[in-house]
Amino acid sequence: MLHAFRFNRRPKPTTVAPDSIRSRISSMRALLVCSTALLAALLAVSPEVASAQMKLSPKATAPGGMETRYFTSIDGLMDGNADVILKETRQGKTVTAAVLDVCYPVAKNSDRKDRFVVNLQIAGQTLSGTTSSLGAKAPVTVKLTRKPTGDTFEFRGQIGIGQAVTEVTSPDNADLSEKEFLDNQTTDDGITPQPKDFTEVSPEAIAVKVKLDNATDFLKSLRGQDVEVTLASLSVGCDALRAGEQTINMSVDPERSAALLAKFKAMPGVTAAGWTAGLAEMDRTIRIPAADWRDGDKINRDKLATAVAGVLGKTLAAKPVSQSFNAATGKLKLVFKRPNQDFPALDLTDTIEVSGLVSADKPGPTDRLMVWIGSPSTTTADESSGAKLNVSDEASADEEGDQPDDNGSIEALARELKGQRWDADKSVWK
Numbered sequence: 001m002l003h004a005f006r007f008n009r010r011p012k013p014t015t016v017a018p019d020s021i022r023s024r025i026s027s028m029r030a031l032l033v034c035s036t037a038l039l040a041a042l043l044a045v046s047p048e049v050a051s052a053q054m055k056l057s058p059k060a061t062a063p064g065g066m067e068t069r070y071f072t073s074i075d076g077l078m079d080g081n082a083d084v085i086l087k088e089t090r091q092g093k094t095v096t097a098a099v100l101d102v103c104y105p106v107a108k109n110s111d112r113k114d115r116f117v118v119n120l121q122i123a124g125q126t127l128s129g130t131t132s133s134l135g136a137k138a139p140v141t142v143k144l145t146r147k148p149t150g151d152t153f154e155f156r157g158q159i160g161i162g163q164a165v166t167e168v169t170s171p172d173n174a175d176l177s178e179k180e181f182l183d184n185q186t187t188d189d190g191i192t193p194q195p196k197d198f199t200e201v202s203p204e205a206i207a208v209k210v211k212l213d214n215a216t217d218f219l220k221s222l223r224g225q226d227v228e229v230t231l232a233s234l235s236v237g238c239d240a241l242r243a244g245e246q247t248i249n250m251s252v253d254p255e256r257s258a259a260l261l262a263k264f265k266a267m268p269g270v271t272a273a274g275w276t277a278g279l280a281e282m283d284r285t286i287r288i289p290a291a292d293w294r295d296g297d298k299i300n301r302d303k304l305a306t307a308v309a310g311v312l313g314k315t316l317a318a319k320p321v322s323q324s325f326n327a328a329t330g331k332l333k334l335v336f337k338r339p340n341q342d343f344p345a346l347d348l349t350d351t352i353e354v355s356g357l358v359s360a361d362k363p364g365p366t367d368r369l370m371v372w373i374g375s376p377s378t379t380t381a382d383e384s385s386g387a388k389l390n391v392s393d394e395a396s397a398d399e400e401g402d403q404p405d406d407n408g409s410i411e412a413l414a415r416e417l418k419g420q421r422w423d424a425d426k427s428v429w430k
Helices: 002-008 018-045 047-054 178-185 212-220 238-243 254-265 301-315 409-416
Strands: 066-071 083-091 094-105 113-123 126-132 139-149 152-161 164-173 205-211 245-251 270-275 285-289 319-325 332-339 349-360 368-373 377-381 420-423
Touching (some): 094 126, 094 238, 113 139, 113 238, 205 212, 212 245, 254 349, 301 409, 368 409, 409 420
Antiparallel strands (some): 113 126, 139 152, 285 420, 319 332
């Protein structure tokens, strides 16, 4: 077009003034500058526009990339009582590394656990390795064949621990991604270090998480102290073995719980300490003003226990016999007696025991108390003079699930002590 344009022009000596030419050139330069600035602005605001064609998906940039997958059950180990984690590192479909972590009972029907962790050698479909168990130091040998079967995997082979050899035949094992595995591993130790009140945790129930290497010394330090250790928490489970920490549950007098927790937190190996679930159930708990039941900064528990026994004596139609507080746990025990009405002519006697707990309604300063009263437990015996009638007081199978009738004892206590009940639906005292 430029050549045609020149070819068709009629020659004229001067058709445009020099000033006009300079003006047009300046305008063209200005347009070029503006266009360049606009392009730079667009790239600054949306750089992805310029690079969109250069970006590829992760799969496109790294075909057959590295990933970690997990198996969390392999049948046939220790009669199905073993807790198994097989971690595989894969390049595409090829296993490049594998670690087998097995936690198992030290003997049949034993609560004690041992564990081994072995790095496996990969040779085609064969996974093999040797190690020693972490507790008993027993020699461990592993030889497994791993075979894909559609969307799942089959494992066959042998695992030897000491002199015992376990045959492994485990088809249809599904694997998990690392995220799925980690989501399934989250556990709650139930410890609340600083509860706002005692509606979610119980005032007498405390727990301490301590490193396994320090657990023995910690437990020995509790000898001679007014503390009750929950026997079940002494068993070191697979989660504890893998985490290297054990949670020990205890019951203590609520008036000493805060001081004991402060002491425990400073002990070697303790990583967490606080309150946890325990005796107090909110549907059998009332909250009352503290002013009438204090002597200085202490709760007059005997006075309050006497008032509670008086109310329960009426609702249970029984005579209060005794009241006492456990020195270690602060647990209240009330005993009542009444004539048995099943066969009045025999003069049999019902003995009713009711457990209770009295404490502040939250840690720290407060003007409220909590009173929890358990369900009554009744036994019947012949306490008349002379020869006795032996009475079996075993509940039948149909009666085992029935809760004893306390004849409105909690409502009566709330009225008499000007207390409040817990509204579970609204999570408030009412």
